[in-house]
Structure formats: structure tokens, C-alpha cells
Amino acid sequence: MSQDLLHRFSFRTAPIRGQWVRLDGVLDEMLLRQDYPSAVRVLLAEMMAAVSLMADGIKFKGAVALQSRGSGPVTTALAECRDQKLLRGIARWEGKIPEGHTQEAPAERPTIHYGELADLIGEGRMAITLTPTREKARDNEGGAPNLNSYQGVVSLESGSLAANLEAYFANSEQLPTRLFFAFSRNTITGLLLQRLPTPDNATEVEREHQDVLWQEIDILASTLRPGELAELPVETLLRRLFHEHPLTLQPGRALSFSCTCSRERAERMLQALPKEEILELLETQGMVDVTCEVCGARYEYDRLHTHLIYEPGEPPIH
Ligand SMILES: [Zn+2]
Missing domain, CATH: 3.90.1280.10 (HSP33 redox switch-like)
Structure with missing residues (x-):
């Protein structure tokens, strides 16, 4: 049964929000259109999970896209999420693609990883594009159409997409972020944790307290193993990781594969x-x-x- 779902959650005693996403039907649909080598499949799946998580955090109605360009065998990879629920994506490659690595832990579901991002994309970068839809942009601007899209650049300095996106959020958006992906049995699971900005009028003591809370959550999140992320239901996962920190989990929101072509x-x-x-x-x-x-x-x-x-x-x- 397909379970393409995204859950949002927030910590009740810390200014930290999170999202969890699991996609499988979307990936099946993607593979119907094009068969991919295992490493490319994992990369594209992570990119699909990433745009789902990013789209959930934006205030406007529109599209969030992530696109790679590089000198490696994967010449381009694109994932897009429209209206926070409609996903599409494609990758193109030339020549030989290194095999995906299987990571196994006792009593846990084996996960597949692409190894080093540079082995696929080579010297390159990713662009994040946010494109508001026409009607909504007009509403927001009180009559003046504003269709400007925003583009950010993710430099690919680390070996994984998660680490590069964490650096992007920390540097470009000033939002300390942790991001985890796990791919197993043609299913991708993603977890994002983000510290919310401290209000300007916060006292020094409050600020320090929030720093400590973020560090605690960060350390707990770092214990997460890919096999656990791939396998556990969201409630169990969050309870296991953060049982001392009360949090509110929102109901899941469905996502599906959809393209505008016909x-x-x-x-x-x-x-x-x-x-x-x-x-x-x-x-x-x-x-x-x-x-x-x-x-x-x-x-x-x-x-x-x-x-x-x-x-x-x-x-x-x-
Ligand atoms: Zn299409």
C-alpha cells in the first residue's frame, strides 16, 4: 500500500519544528517512466523528499524545485513539489554510474546510499527555486502581480545531499537545521529539524536556554540510524529519539506524483x-x-x- 505522507511536528517546550516524510508510491510512479541505476534512484528519491520537506515550510502557494548541474555522470537531476503535494522529478546521466552502497545493521532494515555525491554530480551545485503561483502572488501583493521566483544556490561541498542542505539553511537562511534521509526497498524517509529564530526581544537567559535545547535535540537526533529512520512509523521514531521532550505531531498530509504534461x-x-x-x-x-x-x-x-x-x-x- 502506498503511504506517501508528510507529518509536521513541533516541540512544545522548545522553538524547534520538524517534518517527517515517507514516499514510496511517488517513487514507483517515477520508475514507471524511467528506469534508473540504484545510486541515481537514491539521489532522486532524496531530492524528492527534500522538496517535499522544503515546500511544507513555505508560506506561499507555488512550486519548490531542486536541480543539480555538474560535470559528473549525472548531468542533471530535478525534483519539484507543487502546492505542497504534487511531486515530479527526473535525472539524466551519461556513462557508468557507481553502484549504490548497501548499509546493514543487525536487526534493522538495510538501506542503500549513493556513496559520495561528487561521484554522481562531480564538480557542481544545486539550485533551489521557489516559484509562487500567479493568483496567490497577486493576493499577497494587494493587486500588484509579483511572479518573481527566488533562487538559492546550494554548494556541494559535502558527500551527502543532507549535509549540503544543512549548510545551505545555516548559511543562507540563518536557520540551524538537521536533515536525515534513509532509502530502503524503494521507499525514502526524510526527517528535518529546524530551530526557529529567537524573537528579538528575548532576554540573554532565554537565548541561552534555547541554545541549550537545540544542542540537546541535535545530539539526540545524531543518534538516529538509517535503518531506524527507514523502518519505524513516525510516532515510534519521535518517541524513541525525543522521549523527554514533549511534542505535538500533526496529522499526515498525502503527496502524489503528478506532472503538468499531457x-x-x-x-x-x-x-x-x-x-x-x-x-x-x-x-x-x-x-x-x-x-x-x-x-x-x-x-x-x-x-x-x-x-x-x-x-x-x-x-x-x-
Ligand atoms: Zn511530464
């Missing part, structure tokens, strides 16, 4: 191409196909279909 859109794209080009493709390949660049879905058109696109209502002439 057969109709692909047809409109074909219509915009020179007819001779289509005829040549039909001649050489027997059909024309359009592959979506953000989810990998393939739309195929044979001679009859392409004829109908160009001259709807008329029978094909052979």
Missing part, C-alpha cells in the same frame, strides 16, 4: 514543428514520440495520430 500538450508541441520534420521522423522511425523533460513520460504518435494532429477531421491518405 497528451494534448505534447500534440500542441508537435503542431508547432515543421511538417517536413514530422514526415521524416515517420519515414525513418515509423512513429514520432515526445518525451516530457520533467517527468520522463513518453507520448507516441503513429502515422494516423500525426495526421489527425495536422489535419483534424480528414481521413489519412497513404
Whole structure:
């Protein structure tokens, strides 16, 4: 059974919030469109979990995307979360991809990791893009449309996506953050912990107290093993890690795989191409196909279909 769910939680006695996400049906959908080497699958799964977690924390309605560009065998990887619940993603690679590493601990579910991020992406970076949707942006601006998207750059200096994103949040957003991912049996689980900004009017004592609380939570979180994260239900996991710190867990929110591409859109794209080009493709390949660049879905058109696109209502002439 698919369980694509995100839970938000907050510590009742500390200014720290968290999110937990588990995706499996979304990953199955992704693999229907494109088969990936195991290491690429894990990377893309982590990126999907990351955008789900980031999208949950933003105030506007829109899309959060994470895209890599590098000199390594994975030339690009993209994950996007729209409206906090619709996910899509794709990766492209060239040449040989190093095998994913299996990590095993006694009595725990084995997890797969891609090893070093640099082995996949090479010299590179990731862009985080936040794109507000049209209507909402207009509401927020009181009539003035503001469609500006925000772009942040994640430098890839550490071996894992989690460590690089932690550094991004700490440096670019000034939000101390811990992030964990575990991939097992084609399921990704992600956990994010973030310290909320201390109010400006907080006293020195309050500030210090909050520092101590964050350090405590950070140390407890560091004991988390990938096998536990991959396997345990969220309630059990949080109880096991933070049993001395009361927290409130929100009900889960469902996520699903969804792309904005469609057969109709692909047809409109074909219509915009020179007819001779289509005829040549039909001649050489027997059909024309359009592959979506953000989810990998393939739309195929044979001679009859392409004829109908160009001259709807008329029978094909052979
Ligand atoms: Zn698509």
C-alpha cells in the first residue's frame, strides 16, 4: 500500500519544528517512466523528499524545485513539489554510474546510499527555486502581480545531499537545521529539524536556554540510524529519539506524483514543428514520440495520430 505522507511536528517546550516524510508510491510512479541505476534512484528519491520537506515550510502557494548541474555522470537531476503535494522529478546521466552502497545493521532494515555525491554530480551545485503561483502572488501583493521566483544556490561541498542542505539553511537562511534521509526497498524517509529564530526581544537567559535545547535535540537526533529512520512509523521514531521532550505531531498530509504534461500538450508541441520534420521522423522511425523533460513520460504518435494532429477531421491518405 502506498503511504506517501508528510507529518509536521513541533516541540512544545522548545522553538524547534520538524517534518517527517515517507514516499514510496511517488517513487514507483517515477520508475514507471524511467528506469534508473540504484545510486541515481537514491539521489532522486532524496531530492524528492527534500522538496517535499522544503515546500511544507513555505508560506506561499507555488512550486519548490531542486536541480543539480555538474560535470559528473549525472548531468542533471530535478525534483519539484507543487502546492505542497504534487511531486515530479527526473535525472539524466551519461556513462557508468557507481553502484549504490548497501548499509546493514543487525536487526534493522538495510538501506542503500549513493556513496559520495561528487561521484554522481562531480564538480557542481544545486539550485533551489521557489516559484509562487500567479493568483496567490497577486493576493499577497494587494493587486500588484509579483511572479518573481527566488533562487538559492546550494554548494556541494559535502558527500551527502543532507549535509549540503544543512549548510545551505545555516548559511543562507540563518536557520540551524538537521536533515536525515534513509532509502530502503524503494521507499525514502526524510526527517528535518529546524530551530526557529529567537524573537528579538528575548532576554540573554532565554537565548541561552534555547541554545541549550537545540544542542540537546541535535545530539539526540545524531543518534538516529538509517535503518531506524527507514523502518519505524513516525510516532515510534519521535518517541524513541525525543522521549523527554514533549511534542505535538500533526496529522499526515498525502503527496502524489503528478506532472503538468499531457497528451494534448505534447500534440500542441508537435503542431508547432515543421511538417517536413514530422514526415521524416515517420519515414525513418515509423512513429514520432515526445518525451516530457520533467517527468520522463513518453507520448507516441503513429502515422494516423500525426495526421489527425495536422489535419483534424480528414481521413489519412497513404
Ligand atoms: Zn511530464
